[in-house]
Amino acid sequence: MAENLLRPQPYLAENPLERTLRESFDTNRRILDPPFPLSIPTPEEYLCLTRAILYSILTEGRTRGIRLKYLHAIVVDGYASFTALTASVVDELFERLLDDAKEQIVWIAGEMVEVGAQGFGDLLVSLLRQVVGGDYGDGNMWLCFEEASLFLRKWSALLEEDGEGRSALCCGFYCFLRLLGDHCRTRWSGDERLSALRQLEIDFCTKMLKEQFSLCMNVGRDLIRMLQDLVHVPEFHEIWKDLVLNPGAFGCPLFSDISQIYRIRTPSRYFLLRLTPEMERQMRFLLTNLKLGGQKRHQAWFWNKFLGTNPERETLVIDLIRFVCCAHHPTKEVLHSDIIPRWAVIGWLLKCCRKNYVEANAKLALFYDWLFFDERVDKVMNIEPALLLMVCSLPQYVAITDSLLEFLLLLVDNYDVDRMALITRGVLTSFDVLTRSGVVPSSDALTSAEGISPPLKERLGALLLRKEDHSAEAHAID
Amino acid sequence: MIPLSDVTPSALNNVTTQFILLHMARANKEPGLGAATCLALVADETAAVHFQFWGSECDSFRPGDIIRLTNGIFSYSGNRNALVLRAGKRGRIEKVGEFTMNYVETPNISEIKWVPEGASGRYVPESVVSPYSRIFPPLR
Numbered sequence: 001m002a003e004n005l006l007r008p009q010p011y012l013a014e015n016p017l018e019r020t021l022r023e024s025f026d027t028n029r030r031i032l033d034p035p036f037p038l039s040i041p042t043p044e045e046y047l048c049l050t051r052a053i054l055y056s057i058l059t060e061g062r063t064r065g066i067r068l069k070y071l072h073a074i075v076v077d078g079y080a081s082f083t084a085l086t087a088s089v090v091d092e093l094f095e096r097l098l099d100d101a102k103e104q105i106v107w108i109a110g111e112m113v114e115v116g117a118q119g120f121g122d123l124l125v126s127l128l129r130q131v132v133g134g135d136y137g138d139g140n141m142w143l144c145f146e147e148a149s150l151f152l153r154k155w156s157a158l159l160e161e162d163g164e165g166r167s168a169l170c171c172g173f174y175c176f177l178r179l180l181g182d183h184c185r186t187r188w189s190g191d192e193r194l195s196a197l198r199q200l201e202i203d204f205c206t207k208m209l210k211e212q213f214s215l216c217m218n219v220g221r222d223l224i225r226m227l228q229d230l231v232h233v234p235e236f237h238e239i240w241k242d243l244v245l246n247p248g249a250f251g252c253p254l255f256s257d258i259s260q261i262y263r264i265r266t267p268s269r270y271f272l273l274r275l276t277p278e279m280e281r282q283m284r285f286l287l288t289n290l291k292l293g294g295q296k297r298h299q300a301w302f303w304n305k306f307l308g309t310n311p312e313r314e315t316l317v318i319d320l321i322r323f324v325c326c327a328h329h330p331t332k333e334v335l336h337s338d339i340i341p342r343w344a345v346i347g348w349l350l351k352c353c354r355k356n357y358v359e360a361n362a363k364l365a366l367f368y369d370w371l372f373f374d375e376r377v378d379k380v381m382n383i384e385p386a387l388l389l390m391v392c393s394l395p396q397y398v399a400i401t402d403s404l405l406e407f408l409l410l411l412v413d414n415y416d417v418d419r420m421a422l423i424t425r426g427v428l429t430s431f432d433v434l435t436r437s438g439v440v441p442s443s444d445a446l447t448s449a450e451g452i453s454p455p456l457k458e459r460l461g462a463l464l465l466r467k468e469d470h471s472a473e474a475h476a477i478d
Numbered sequence: 479m480i481p482l483s484d485v486t487p488s489a490l491n492n493v494t495t496q497f498i499l500l501h502m503a504r505a506n507k508e509p510g511l512g513a514a515t516c517l518a519l520v521a522d523e524t525a526a527v528h529f530q531f532w533g534s535e536c537d538s539f540r541p542g543d544i545i546r547l548t549n550g551i552f553s554y555s556g557n558r559n560a561l562v563l564r565a566g567k568r569g570r571i572e573k574v575g576e577f578t579m580n581y582v583e584t585p586n587i588s589e590i591k592w593v594p595e596g597a598s599g600r601y602v603p604e605s606v607v608s609p610y611s612r613i614f615p616p617l618r
Binding site for chain 1: 617
């Protein structure tokens with residue numbers, strides 16, 4: 001009888017992946033122990049053996065050394081099927097795995113990095129996505145700690161792998177930098193476990209910034225968004241000072257000013273990293289299948305499962321907003337249907353925020369691409385939800401329009417006073433592109449709207465008037 | 479597997495279908511039944527119906543769960559007015575997923591007055607008592 005892989009749960013249908021793994025194990029069980037057969041397995045047999053080996057490692061951890069040797073002996077595909085299979089187990093089943101199986105998965109990830117297995121990067125990314133923001137439970141803290149140690153321990157091996165390794169380092173850097181924003185602020189911050197974890201995350205992120213700055217730049221402008229949240233942490237304070245005043249300190253010849261990072265649009269794959277695959281699946285379903293007005297129960301379920309379980313979880317709203325703006329772009333059919341639009345989902349997410357700093361960060365997440373918008377690199381779909389949320393809230397929820405517009409104008413004046421011209425230009429370009437592409441007919445929708453406070457309208461009007469000056473300045477900047 | 483809109487009252491355990499759990503009432507112990515029961519609103523893309531969980535089923539599901547019912551029964555339970563779908567002694571329910579399913583809340587086949595049709599004894603709808611569940615009104 002095979003050992004269990006998953007925590008038993010009554011009334012739950014059998015999972016097909018678990019079943020295939022178990023059946024492969026049952027079929028091959030007798031040949032998993034030495035002496036190993038000398039015959040060369042057919043491709044079909046090879047896949048079946050791979051599944052059996054994985055199941056055996058996950059359910060009988062004590063045999064893992066010998067099982068891995070067997071895998072080394074038979075491998076013909078650079079471990080691609082083994083790592084892909086392990087990644088699917090992580091994506092589909094991680095939450096339900098028994099604790100011992102989770103430990104074995106982390107061990108496998110380390111071993112696969114060590115042998116430079118094909119697909120180890122995807123496996124590391126799958127594991128990163130299982131770390132849940134705002135979850136201070138034992139299991140999640142453990143996983144986060146294990147992964148941060150793995151990235152530090154396998155540092156050189158990861159750097160040596162030009163493609164997958166370096167890309168995984170960037171992903172790890174994005175995750176831990178974002179998680180640090182929460183881990184440095186939570187009411188759990190006195191907790192000993194969390195202090196140890198935080199130190200590991202700080203060690204990894206500062207190592208990346210000090211030794212591999214050009215890799216960090218791959219993350220793009222969201223690097224600055226997340227780093228700013230950490231300026232109060234002593235280890236990042238110095239780095240921040242160098243970033244602003246002494247760019248040469250990073251030993252990166254291509255980097256001479258922070259505005260260069262502002263101009264790099266963060267690739268959308270990074271935004272997936274802070275959502276578990278289940279969150280992503282449900283969010284995408286919400287945005288492609290539910291009609292506006294008929295989404296209330298689904299929203300409540302999403303909230304209960306992912307956000308409402310404890311007050312710390314609301315920090316996920318920031319990541320969800322980045323995801324909705326930058327990583328979920330609806331098709332034309334959906335855009336022209338009665339499916340719930342992205343701006344409405346974002347309005348709901350903003351309403352979920354109780355803490356002021358989370359709400360401010362959520363609004364920053366919503367407007368971030370506005371600040372640096374450049375038609376040559378940016379996408380109009382990334383900035384569309386913010387404008388539609390402002391305009392569509394006017395009839396019934398003008399307070400939302402007011403608070404968003406005020407926030408945007410505050411950003412223009414204060415986000416980076418030394419680079420105000422760049423930001424003003426970004427915001428003006430955003431308005432311009434959004435009206436030109438027909439998202440709204442003109443900015444008049446806001447400047448002449450009743451209900452918006454007159455001083456705000458004046459400030460917006462004044463900003464829009466600066467357009468002329470800026471077209472001239474823009475040429476100068478270029 | 480049949481859509482909920484094709485389910486009709488019958489004394490047979492032959493309903494195999496799939497639906498999403500929308501709302502659960504608190505479990506209660508009916509005198510004489512022995513185990514706790516729990517009334518719920520479930521639906522698919524064609525119709526909604528009242529579902530009765532029984533015994534340990536009551537604590538094993540939560541709203542948003544997608545449930546497959548095999549060999550269930552749609553009949554009058556307890557007092558004559560309560561037309562519910564349930565697994566019954568010979569059927570079973572299993573959670574097969576969650577969240578990713580559309581649904582409608584009307585018609586609700588528990589809120590239809592069914593009458594036997596001539597000699598066949600098959601039940602056919604006579605009139606709509608209420609388009610929506612009167613026990614679990616829609617969210618506004």
